[in-house]
Amino acid sequence: MREVMSEIVLYDYWRSSASYRVRIALGLLGLPYRTVPVDLLAGSHKITAHFERNPQGLVPALEIDGVMMTQSVSIIEYLDETRLGQGLLPAEPLARQRVRALSHAIAMDIHPVCNLGVVRHVMDMAVAHGEDGDAARSEWMAKYIGSGLAGFDAMLAQSGTPSQDAFCHGDRPSMADICLIPQLYNARRWNVSFAHLPRICAIEQRCNAMDAFADAHPDQCPR
Missing domain, CATH: 3.40.30.10 (Glutaredoxin)
Known part of the structure; x- marks a missing residue:
């Protein structure tokens, strides 16, 4: 350490x-x-x-x-x-790879196409073509956040992730949960429903009951 x-x-x-x-x-x-x-x-x-x-x-x-x-x-x-022994990633190599894969599905696939700079460009392009920028943004977010979360949920259901796991992988939060929760905040912000993904909803509920997640919420942050 x-x-x-x-x-x-x-x-x-x-x-x-x-x-x-x-x-x-x-x-x-x-x-x-x-x-x-x-x-x-x-x-x-x-x-x-x-x-x-x-x-x-x-x-x-x-x-x-x-x-x-x-x-x-x-x-x-x-x-x-x-900071050893905290388990943000599991020690076992296959489990570690799985947590990385789940994390990357959000941090490297969903997030980059939905960040501020990209979405501003999408809106500017829509306006330049005589279209509604806000509507273009909503459609963009619905497409990429919605399909991304559906893919994430399918990854959770793959063999090797027991259905009784409390979190994305195992019985404690990992880097995958750390990536998931902010993306769910964004989904709600842009009115992208994930109610049809009950496993993700259950993980979110467990995470948000923990102080580390609650204290990190944007509503708790200085601006």
């Missing part, structure tokens, strides 16, 4: 799915941190000071162990590897 020698600082936007994931992970590990809000709507992620933290101009950026880190999934894996 690596000893933490300095304050942990999270450069965060309250509605960012990626930042939400890191907030949950820090909470599950019991790691106190200080939040520095980065207002994406105001363009605060495009100023020089933030590019120095994250050259992509994205959130989150996490200052920990004397290093500035980016990319939420990579950060979560680092936390799992350096």
Whole structure:
């Protein structure tokens, strides 16, 4: 285990799915941190000071162990590897691969096409063609979040994931749950129903009953 020698600082936007994931992970590990809000709507992620933290101009950026880190999934894996025994990823290789696959289905397939920059471009293109930008956004979100969650649910049902599992894999939250819950927040925000996916609904209910998930919710975050 690596000893933490300095304050942990999270450069965060309250509605960012990626930042939400890191907030949950820090909470599950019991790691106190200080939040520095980065207002994406105001363009605060495009100023020089933030590019120095994250050259992509994205959130989150996490200052920990004397290093500035980016990319939420990579950060979560680092936390799992350096704060041993917490089980954000299982120890057994096949189980570990499965949790990664579930996590990537959201973080690398659903999220990138539904983030702020992409959706703004979709809206701009719709308006340029004389169409309703808000309607184009709603249709886009329904298509990609809806189909993505259906695929995730099908992955959960695959052989090797017992139906009695309380969470995405096993009886404790993993990186897969950490990725899932922020995506469900976004689904609700854009009126994408997942009520027909009862397994996902049950996992969400169990996660949201835990302090680490509840405390990381966007409504609890500084803006």
